[in-house]
Amino acid sequence: MTPFFNGDSNLTDLACSAGKKRLSLKLGLSFFLFGLINNVLYVIILSAALDLVPPSTPKGIIAFCNIAPALIVKLGWPYFLKGRIRYARRIVACCALSFIGMLVVAFHESLYSRLLGICLASFSSGLGEMTFLQLSTTYSRSVGGRSVGYFASGTGAAGVVGAFMWWELRGLGVSTGVGISAVLPFILPLAYFFLLPRPAAFIHQSSSASYTLVPADDLETEIDDAQDDVESRVEPKVTVRLSAADKWRLVKPMLLKYMLPLFCVYTLEYTINQGVAPTLLFPVPSHGLISKIIHSTRDYYPLWQLVYQTTVFFSRSSISLGLKTLPAHLLPAPAIIQFVILLLLVFESAIGLLPEDREAGNIFLVFILISIEGVCGGLAYVNVFYCINQEQPDPSSTHNPDVIKQEREFKIGSIGFADSSGILLASILAVPTELELCRAQVTRGKYLCQGL
Template identity: 40%
Template sequence: MQLEPAHLVYAAFWTFGLVNNVLYVVILTAAVDLVGPQTPKAVVLLADVLPSFLIKLAAPFFIHKIPYNRRITLLVGLSTVGMMSVSLASPLFLKLVGVVLASFSSGLGEVTFLQLTHFYDTRALNGWSSGTGGAGLVGSGLFMLLTTVLGVSVKTSLLVFAFFPLAFLGVYFYLLPPRDYNRVPGAFPVHSNDPETGIETQPITWEFVASGYETTMVRLKPLVMPYMLPLFLVYFSEYTINQGVAPTLLFPMEELPFSKFRDVYVTYGTLYQLGVFISRSSAPFVRIRRIMIPSVLQFANLVFCIAQSMSPILPNVWLVFILIFYEGLLGGAAYVNTFLLITEQADLAEREFALGSVGMSDSAGIVLAGLVSLWLEPGLCNYQVNDGRGWCTLE
């Protein structure tokens, strides 16, 4: 049975989203195993997101000059080598180098695949959004299954994920239909001197980058308030919760359904990703056009979680599980609806640029969350220790 091209587009972009984000999720889920309970998990967060943010920040100025097939090959190399370093290296420094390489791959991948959706109908963006949500569920869920349920070592579990990026090659070169199978009106035609990109190529020089700076800033300005600010706020809030507050949302061991405190953190990550997956997959059925609403609700969620850490309001971990799941629903809804609004509202001539540029705002929010969490998690943990609740210092 042969799938229709439209179905292949959805399947291809779903896989792109899954593979591109799964390593990012696994690294954050394994943060407590990589650095231990005494080191702020934000160290891993910053290594996992700062390189990605830098790529997204610089990409609008030059990325359209790099052919898509070369980008795909680079993604595979960076992510595979990075995960092998994370899983096999012993010194923390080398592990973090691996995290940085995987982060560069993740950032380049998000820009690349979001821009690529411009050449297809909305199935591409729906598939990408659902796949990125699925990455959270597959990454955190499979890591929890391997380490918590099956007892597989963290090293071996991380090594399994090093082979996931190979899927990029098969899907891009053999599964994804050509970009002219159902040309979207107004999309860039594939007829230039570079048939792979559909955009004329020229050497990337400093003069080229500098000359395009002012033009690029002018093109970015109208994207800030309607799209970038809400996305920044929601990501800052949820990643501050995940890396700065969640490690301190603990209860006495006898009240937990686990034998180790680290399992609570891993479960929080899995439930968060489950919420993200559900909401990112919900766009064909539920739309949110005022995306500032989930952003403000997420910030309120952050304030509540900090209060819960300092003086417990929810009496047991099961209610905190629901709270974290709700956090994931808000974050996923904000993400998918932001990019769908761009496809609906942006001029066709600007849509590819907008899709590749707005993503820098979520990474900026995550970077700021990581910096805040470097101070917030130790502060909350010390407060709990002084209050007679020292569980955050234990494994």
């Protein structure tokens, strides 16, 4: 007997499946671009530090101006903001601030003007990162979790793309090179308005007109604004806002669970990158594969940074690649491993883990340790924000959807200052660390750090 075949039903199923794939692709590409573009200017500025300030100016001032404004945003904005987040306005503002900041850096040669431009771009980057992570909470938990994974993957790619871009653009000079990079922020509003599916699209995927390209929050905002005058004449408008007590109640359980592990990972990670890695120097190899890469002792530090950025990218992409997430109780593990790596690399720099006649072994060992460092840093970032995105709402607020929405946005937005404050602390610790390690090398007759 020939089985019954419902052609219309099968065609509908195929159309629904194709629609789901298109939605997932648009969602993933949107959040990947958000992470990539939001962070790539930060990397370009750090990569261009030598070209942006006079030789007599400490390069650490670039790192400070590149992180301090972002830290201020992440520390203050979630706690002082009240009411609904206007995502469209924020993203347009981030684009404008980044564009203006990079133009100031590009076309003003005075040190203070360039530092001001870097501060504007940093402020925009900090606000952007917080905004896009909060945007992920406007979706269902399964979709929001994927959004966090794609965003984290984009931020990881920013390290590799930013360093490569400046390597290619630096030959054009600061004005042209930085000026060209100033157009990148315009990708953010374009992706937001014309690529990103709205949250409702993932609920009503079977409808042929299930979504528009403008996220739902903005459509709701337009409707609310249009009805404000009418409503105000009928009855007072009720606005839901989290109080300071509400926010402290939400923050308290996250201090040890999420913030401390993220703070420790970033403090250790950037202390290694800024304070220890510059002293991990060896004689220039004369044979083997490494001799094709290293042509002078100045090549070691860029190599370590490339290894670090590459492994961070892959580990931050773990969720978007379909790998399992870390359970909440294992979130401190990357920080513990980072601490062990820091000790090993400090020991290698100051004393040497292997005899000096085995330099190839030392180089390979450092390569492995920095790779693990990058993996730990990337896993800590993506898993902390993923876990926060997936948390269930407070039972006391489940009766009010607006309160639930604002609590989710606040929680994921309030975490960001932990990594930024860790980077800032590391920039302070890195200077004496590098000086002491170089002094220890000179004491044992290794003078490579003095020749940089």
